[in-house]
Amino acid sequence: MEGKKYFAFVLAYFKQNLSTAMEYRVNFITQFFFMVLNDFFFILFWYFLFKKIDNINGWGFESSILLFAFAGLSYGFLDFFFGNWRELNKIIAEGSLDFHLALPKNELLHTMISKSNFSGMGDIVFGVCLFFLFGNMTMVSMGVLIIVTATGTLVLFSTNLIFQSMAFYVGNAQGLSSAGMNFLTGFSVYPISIFDSTWRFIFYFVFPIAFITNVPVILLQSFSLFWLVASIFASTSIFLVSLFIYKKGLKKYESGNLLNIRV
Amino acid sequence: MKLQKYLSVFKINLLESLTYTTDMIFHALISGIYVFIFIKLWTAIFNQNPNFLGFTLNELLWYYGMVQIILLFGGSPVKEISSSIQKGEVVNSLNKPYNFILYNLCESLGKTVFLFLIGLFWVSLMLVFYVGLPPLDFKFYPLIFLVILLGVLINYLIGFSIATIAFWVEDATPYQWIYSKILFIFSGVFFPLELLPLFLKNIAQYLPTSFLLYYPAKLFVQFTWELFWKVFSFQIAFLILFYGLSLLLFSRGVKKVSVNGG
Numbered sequence: 431m432e433g434k435k436y437f438a439f440v441l442a443y444f445k446q447n448l449s450t451a452m453e454y455r456v457n458f459i460t461q462f463f464f465m466v467l468n469d470f471f472f473i474l475f476w477y478f479l480f481k482k483i484d485n486i487n488g489w490g491f492e493s494s495i496l497l498f499a500f501a502g503l504s505y506g507f508l509d510f511f512f513g514n515w516r517e518l519n520k521i522i523a524e525g526s527l528d529f530h531l532a533l534p535k536n537e538l539l540h541t542m543i544s545k546s547n548f549s550g551m552g553d554i555v556f557g558v559c560l561f562f563l564f565g566n567m568t569m570v571s572m573g574v575l576i577i578v579t580a581t582g583t584l585v586l587f588s589t590n591l592i593f594q595s596m597a598f599y600v601g602n603a604q605g606l607s608s609a610g611m612n613f614l615t616g617f618s619v620y621p622i623s624i625f626d627s628t629w630r631f632i633f634y635f636v637f638p639i640a641f642i643t644n645v646p647v648i649l650l651q652s653f654s655l656f657w658l659v660a661s662i663f664a665s666t667s668i669f670l671v672s673l674f675i676y677k678k679g680l681k682k683y684e685s686g687n688l689l690n691i692r693v
Numbered sequence: 694m695k696l697q698k699y700l701s702v703f704k705i706n707l708l709e710s711l712t713y714t715t716d717m718i719f720h721a722l723i724s725g726i727y728v729f730i731f732i733k734l735w736t737a738i739f740n741q742n743p744n745f746l747g748f749t750l751n752e753l754l755w756y757y758g759m760v761q762i763i764l765l766f767g768g769s770p771v772k773e774i775s776s777s778i779q780k781g782e783v784v785n786s787l788n789k790p791y792n793f794i795l796y797n798l799c800e801s802l803g804k805t806v807f808l809f810l811i812g813l814f815w816v817s818l819m820l821v822f823y824v825g826l827p828p829l830d831f832k833f834y835p836l837i838f839l840v841i842l843l844g845v846l847i848n849y850l851i852g853f854s855i856a857t858i859a860f861w862v863e864d865a866t867p868y869q870w871i872y873s874k875i876l877f878i879f880s881g882v883f884f885p886l887e888l889l890p891l892f893l894k895n896i897a898q899y900l901p902t903s904f905l906l907y908y909p910a911k912l913f914v915q916f917t918w919e920l921f922w923k924v925f926s927f928q929i930a931f932l933i934l935f936y937g938l939s940l941l942l943f944s945r946g947v948k949k950v951s952v953n954g955g
Contacts, residue, residue, distance in 0.1 A: 464870060471877050478888045479738075482745070487737050605719030612723045616730050624737040 440543055447546035458548045465552025473498055487623035492564045493647055499560035500643040501619050504583040506553025513545030518594035519607040528685050571650055578646035581665035585641045588672035598679025618642040638664040699799045706803025721811040724761045728816050731757050732823050746887040752914040755827045758816045759910040760882055766809035767801055767845035774856035775865035794939050798849055829916055837913050843928040844905040850935035860946030881907025901931045
């Protein structure tokens, strides 16, 4: 029952954000178009590189492109549907969380969905196109794709939430959050095979960044039940850890005494 | 005396920037993340293909490190200048006794010079740890600094020219965006120009964009006097060209500004 209510709540916000996007149609199309082109320029690097070499420690052109496709889907999804996911540190530092805390719905979910970045749709569409071009898609792989995109997105959201929640503890965490975001982006769009065992351990067990893009690519190219279960386990674990850190931090939250008028 | 005021602008902005040391450390840290990833990526590639693109691993990583360090210096003025034009704030500078371009340039250099030094220290430390000292003899360092500085100035002036488009169109951001994409492919920011297909490389090596990052970084790892003189002379030519263009566009643009008082 509660789940149904939340679903309706998220849907209502989605409709609201979509109508905003349609109101500023030119802006939406421009951001969408620029993001697609932006992503295209990034994959040119892999194209030029793999014209000169066959693989990097076993990772070829298609696998590297699929890494980017998964990253595009996860970032795009969070940007479009949970637009404040990169802004939480600022919201905490400015004391703007008050508005959401005073309302009956879950304040974290409410904060996240109350904004939409239209450029995220460009990432999503570009990612989907890459899958159809390079992913050898079948009905089975479509199912795998949906599951591992969900787990990868959850890992991305959760690891980022840990960095963002540092604002509860240190006040202004803009630099730290930005470094965290670059850490996530940087490490998730490169093959894990380039890192040595210590770093791989960190990326599988400490900050499970490997599950954002690398494991999904492995699963998409050759399915294994082990990696699927590991993905679900890793994403659930890091999500619970991030919620714990967030909730602990929330107790330290100090109201900004800020008056907000939401139009 | 004339230059004294610009030096003061530089100094004031440098001192002001020191207030945000923590921010700058994080900024340099982010550069370090990408340098680290590239150390791992190129090490894996060189293990399979020694002497890839005509570089040794040490040369290629110092090339990339140098690019990251240069990126921290100067920056692009497009956002700031075009917003000042859009909002009409530019009129406040028109009756002041300074050259608008040089004033903003010194402001930009002052704001970023400390960040540049932090980046230089941090990135160099990482590279010395992973691949050893850079290949270049110490006595050539002043020449490298000269070509880096010229590249930073050209980049600023190109950015300034783009920003002045705001006098004619409402928003100069799309033009800056197109320029940033050209930089992405043709400046050597992500990879040396040797990685490009031959026909693109032939075009890229004479574009002004390759004199901002690629050539200064390449000189740092594969210095020859012949290359130095080529780079230096092209940079001087581009500097004059883009300074002239900035002056021309700005002087034409300000004629379109109407002051309403108030």
